[in-house]
Amino acid sequence: MLENDIERIFFSAEQLQVRVCELGAELTHDFYDKNPLIIGVLKGSFVFMADLMRSIKTYCDIDFMSVSSYGNGTTTTGAVKITKDLSYDVQGRNIILIEDILDSGITLSYLKNYISAREPESISICALLDKPARRRSQIVPDYVGFICPDEFIVGYGLDYAERYRNLPYIGVLKPEIYT
Numbered sequence: 318m319l320e321n322d323i324e325r326i327f328f329s330a331e332q333l334q335v336r337v338c339e340l341g342a343e344l345t346h347d348f349y350d351k352n353p354l355i356i357g358v359l360k361g362s363f364v365f366m367a368d369l370m371r372s373i374k375t376y377c378d379i380d381f382m383s384v385s386s387y388g389n390g391t392t393t394t395g396a397v398k399i400t401k402d403l404s405y406d407v408q409g410r411n412i413i414l415i416e417d418i419l420d421s422g423i424t425l426s427y428l429k430n431y432i433s434a435r436e437p438e439s440i441s442i443c444a445l446l447d448k449p450a451r452r453r454s455q456i457v458p459d460y461v462g463f464i465c466p467d468e469f470i471v472g473y474g475l476d477y478a479e480r481y482r483n484l485p486y487i488g489v490l491k492p493e494i495y496t
């Protein structure tokens with residue numbers, strides 16, 4: 318059974334809910350009259366983004382981008398490829414880029430450069446989780462939900478080989494699942 322694959326829970330559904338509401342309140346305050354364009358990086362961010370946007374109490378638009386860099390493994394291949402581009406013009410917009418987790422930082426620094434080249438008014442990064450121990454590029458998120466340990470985690474949108482995104486909490490898998 319799905320839940321039997323989890324060794325331990327890092328962030329419970331309740332903890333996630335509380336923290337996501339706090340981030341939503343911060344973003345509401347900071348972007349109140351800025352009509353932000355919220356861009357989610359698929360697929361990992363979609364659960365977080367769905368909850369976050371419902372706690373943003375002001376006008377906003379949403380868009381998605383999709384990139385691939387991981388294949389089915391647990392570490393980045395280092396090469397980022399855009400597999401779904403933006404549907405909106407970002408020029409002059411206040412962008413909030415939403416990621417599930419900031420790991421090596423390669424994906425987000427690539428996307429930040431890519432979007433910056435299209436001349437937005439501003440670009441801010443909001444990541445639910447940050448694994449600073451593994452950073453390989455110089456990128457500092459503007460909003461972070463939780464700092465997390467250097468372990469491969471799943472749930473609440475995060476996958477291992479496309480599975481476990483539907484878990485309502487974030488946890489670490491039993492070692493035998495990875496082998």
Ligand code: IMP
Pocket residue numbers: 361386387393416417418419420421422423424425468469470471475476477
């Ligand atoms: P980065 O380019 O190394 O920062 O990669 C970030 C992306 O890698 C995230 O959007 C996730 O899709 C994936 N990723 C990084 N760490 C984990 C993890 O612990 N569990 C699941 N996915 C992860």
Ligand code: MG
Pocket residue numbers: 361387476
């Ligand atoms: Mg992934």
